[in-house]
Amino acid sequence: MQFSYVLIDGSQVIEPTLELIKAHDAFLCVAVCANRTEGINKILELKPDVVFMHLDGLSTPDEDAIRLSLLSELHEFLDVMPTIIVLSSSKEQAFDAYQRGVYGYLLHPVDPNELRKCLFRFQKTHQALYADKIAIKSNGDYHFITTRDIVYLKADNNTTDFYLQSGKVITAFKTLKHFEQLLPFYFFRIHHSYVINVGHVSRINLGKNQCYLLNNEIALPFSRTYKEAIDTIIIRIS
Structure with missing residues (x-):
């Protein structure tokens, strides 16, 4: 299991x-x-599990209230706060800062x-909170899929196709947007119709707007709307 973090x-x-x-x-x-x-x-965009915040350099030493107002501002928008x-x-x-409520x-x-x-x-106290499986209901069957086995998801009107590492495809009768909100942080939407697992990305061609998965066996298009997600994937893998 991996936890995501942002460094400020x-x-x-x-x-x-x-x-x-x-x-x-x-x-x-x-x-x-x-x-x-x-x-x-x-x-707010990535909803990381942990935020490392280096206080030096973010403001002058006598601006503690401004520096740590990040905490109260995040509380306005997030139901679940990252660990600071x-x-x-x-x-x-x-x-x-510790007295103001940060984790450590x-x-x-x-x-x-x-x-x-x-x-x-952190791992000891948070490990049990994260499930590594997702339940997919398809034609009366419940499939319990390990998220890391999912290569990508494809939208098909109001249904979603799950493409698994085994080659199996499972159709779920809910929208891609529904599942996008349930998946872990290593899933990225790169197109109106596609969400991919970054762990299976093998190549990205910026000239052709193509993202390749499973050692280049699968090529999916990405759109300009989600170019920032592609940039983040490149930075993470690099």
């Missing part, structure tokens, strides 16, 4: 922190943001051992 870091030295987090395979980066506004927009972990070179600022804090530069403890603690 306005400092000039992002890579060391990012590399430390990337060393933990259970956590997958979906966006890196340079400022608070960009961070809020990406959180703050990073700061100042123990006082980090502890102040790490002093910067990040100690790999403290990061490991923090992430293991």
Whole structure:
């Protein structure tokens, strides 16, 4: 099981922190943001499980209220809040953020051992909350499908076809939009008719607007409307 995260870091030295987090395979980066506004927009769009927020560089030291107003703003729009972990070179600022309701804090530069403890603690408390199967009702049958076995979904009027890694196709009598809201974060809509599992992407051709799956066995078109999703897929796989 993987958890998604966004890193909000306005400092000039992002890579060391990012590399430390990337060393933990259970956590997958979906966006890196340079400022608070960009961070809020990406959180609302991608709904990550975890947000790492580096306080240094986001505002001046005496602007704690502005810096951490991100929390109250997210509460206005989200029913389920992501887990917020703050990073700061100042123990006082980090502890102040912790008192305001964030999940935890790490002093910067990040100690790999403290990061490991923090992430293991998160996994232990959140693992049971995430199901890795989805129920599909088709002609009176209930199919319980492991989400990672789904290669892509295709809309067909008011039904949805599930294309599985085994080659089997299951038709469900609900819309693609319905299932899009139920699927984990590693599923992306790339076209009005298609949602794909990023784990099965093998190639993307920007010139032909084609996304290839299962070692190029399947080619699906992507539209300009969902170009941002394609850009995010490229960044994640890269």
